[in-house]
Amino acid sequence: MQSNKEIKLTCRNVWKVYGEDPSQFFNNNQGNVESPVTHAQKIRESSHIVACGDVSFEVAVGEIFVIMGLSGSGKSTIVRCLSRLVEPTAGEVLLDGENLLKKSEKELIEIRRHKMGMVFQSFGLLPHLNVIDNIAFPLKLQGLTLEKRRERAQRVIDLVGLNGREGSYPRQLSGGQQQRVGIARSLAVEPDLWFLDEPFSALDPLIRREMQNEFLGIQNQLHKSIVFITHDFLEALRIADRMMIMKDGEIVQIGTPAELIVNPANDYVAEFTNDVPITKVLTAGAVVSAEQGLYDDPDLPSIGSGACIEDLLPVLSQARAVIVKDAQNKTLGVATAANVISALARETHRDE
């Protein structure tokens, strides 16, 4: 899927090692060691900590790439390596083909000012600034005039739906609203690359769901290249184009949500996928059968192939079959109750 797309960000053999002298384990900060697993083992044995080891992935332009892992899996470290909030011990990070790790402090500041935006779990808002000044803060650092700052800030305020709260201070806002400010601030500089570090984890479930929808809505308009960190597997499934599961600083599996569900790389991934209600992941496209006779029946409702079974079921309950179409509006086949049942039976059986 990403092969025909332009690559925005490449993370190549990135290592982050903590301890007394981490650089001793790498030649010239080269991350591509022969056998990463034994190398990591060796580092750990000499009482150093491998926060992330040999992490490689690519993010295409306009793609939502989700890094999912439990606490301590190194997901926050890796996203900080991408923006050099944390200096990687070894490896390469390429943004538009240029190695970020070779950039000087000054160049890095320029890149952060224009190409990157980041959203934080606990918002990271400045307590002494009101909403509009918080959002305009990155623009202020760039030295823009007040008028220009306000104008650009107002644009993102409209985007995240904070109109009317411009003069409020962070502590006067709810968690969801504070994160809207965080999102607006990270978008104020119109970055290409958008990092979100567990942006919705501090919010309660209902708000979280609402914010996820809004996030997807914003992405539909802006088409940023996104690295999204979460510990919530369901959240990852909802929003990811592709996702990466991490454990103990290492990659466990990379793939689309469906790939992970259908083909978990090992028991660790399966552990997550088992808990996922099949109806949320299995798509209409996966349960079609080619009963050509029904294709032109005008009474039958139709549904996109990407819709999950959960969304399909209510439609199906009103009709004997549903026509499934792909993004180009081409008919793929029909889904019937029998199709769905046999598909569910198949998947459930696989779990056992």
Next chain:
Amino acid sequence: MSSNPGKFWIWLILIGLLLSTQFIGSYTPWLVNYPTEWVIPLTGILNAMMNWLVETTGWLFRGLSDILAIPVSVVQQVLQWVPWPVIVVLGGVASWAASGWKLALFSTLALLYMVFVGYWPESMNSLSLVLISVPLAIVTGFGFGVWGFRSKRAENIIMPALDMLQTIPAFAYLLPILLLFGFGPVVGLIASLLFAFPPMVRNTILGLKSVQAEIIESGLMSGATPRQLFWQVRIPTAARQLLLGVNQTTMAAVSMVIIASIIGGTADIGWEVLSRIRKAQFGESILAGVVIALLAMVIDRITYGFAGQESKEQSSETGPLHRHRYLLIAIVSSVTLFILSSFIPALREWPEAWVVYPADGMNRWLENFILNWSEAIGTIKTIAFFYIMLPVKVGLVDTISPYSWGFEFTPALKLMYGLAVLVVAGLAWFRQRKSLSLVILFFAILFYFGLTKLSWLMLITMASYMAFQLGGRTLAIGTLLSLLFLLLTGIWPQAMLSVYLCGIAVVISFLVGGFIGVLASEIEAVSRIIRPINDTLQTMPLFVILIPFVMIFKIGEFSALLAIVAYAIVPAIRYTEHGLRNLPADVLEASTSMGCTRWQLLTQVKLPLALPIIMLGLNQTIMYAIAMLVIAALVGTNGLGQQVYIGLGDGDFGIGIVAGIGMAIIAMVADRFTQGWSASRQKAFSGND
């Protein structure tokens, strides 16, 4: 003390040794009283060093002093020249901006009081010293704070130095400043600068450190340069802590400016109080003391108000007129009053004929009061003196006489005392309260012989062993060396006198304060009454606390004791209440659901759980008591406080500084002991790390 059986026997042996040393002591006195021939003449050496320093570098400091004297006198003259209504209005508007109309009313009335009783010029002289020293202290403190924040090594040097500066009584470093800088208001300025900048350093380091990592990261990701990150992200985020530092620094400066006036040469309000106390003019000293208290409270509430303020809401939405309304009011009213004052002389200078100065009336009232209550006052004093203070100081042996207790301490009685102690201690031992039995034995010996007559050898041994138990080898060695310093410099007897007075004061403060704290935590009404009293006592400059006690009980150790208690009781109350009120709710709910009565809940759940916090309160109580001890020396005590004072009076640098360091040593040892104990307790509670 521990329940460990090995330690129990060691303690028992130590106590036994103490007892036998006391008896052997009558034949070999050096075991009990450290011989004066063994004292190292450190004071002489220190004096010589100081003389050398003054001779060689005196010109530098005098020059500095002359330079600093210029802004001081300029500010003084400006404050004297500005008509009083202008300053009253400015104070009122500042209070209004800081916290609202209530404070504005209070500040205005307070400032008017200074005008009406005729202490305006003196108040302004004190204020001008504060106005100069506070900005200097804030800048210095902020600078060191940033340095300490940036470099771990700097922090490691700065922190212990601050501990030292804050535990050595301020009096002790008045003298070297006096010797180096010469007489005059500059001494007060330098002293208050030295005394006032440490809290700013601490708050700066704390504030800068406690900025959330994500806020820093968000600043970095917004593309902040290091300079932008510091000034636009870190500093504003830490603003509240920094302003708290400003508040504490200002208060320290105020209290030191007052204390420094003891040197004289400045016609300020501190000097007025001090000289009135010395002349035993009580009405006058109260009238002037109230000025100090009001001045301190106004400055404290204004700076605290600004520190606690929510940042100006909606500031960007409102017009400039509204945003700068306080400034506008201040300017307009000042100018108006200024012009008015050139037509109305009373507004320029409050006419002497209008001064309300009811000192004579107050003195007469006091005389009557003392006459009417002389019997009660005398009884209280006698009981406290003969039944508590003397036994602790010189022991029952020397206290009990037909004159004091009404009977002779015959050998038979002494035997009965010994037997009674053994029975009580034995009872405690049988009930498995072994530590308690040790405590009983020790205090029985202490009461019998008196603290000042206990063997230095055994006291040092026991203190060092105690230190070993509480904080390991480092603390033990530190304690041993510190106590040896007291011994070798020959201030051991005075140190024991200080420990005796402080000890009684701490016990009383802790017991009474703890009781009030418990009441306040259980009964909301008590808490509401006690809080403003505590606030007042804490902002009150230490001098002023002395006045009422000296008025009633005259000069002497008893007045000093009461003054120390009045000051040191505040942390005991505060920490007890705080500790009892902030317990994990689930534990309390669990206990209640098990059927605890309120009394059981308090004694068996709340108090044990709150103990670590209460012990921190004890720690603070001790620190407060030692701080007050030096001030109390003004009204007649014989401990180290008095030595410091003598050093200052005679210009004897050595005596003053050795006694000052001695007090700091006592304070630090007490601090480490209580903290060590509290820490080990807390560790036991949390189970791990």
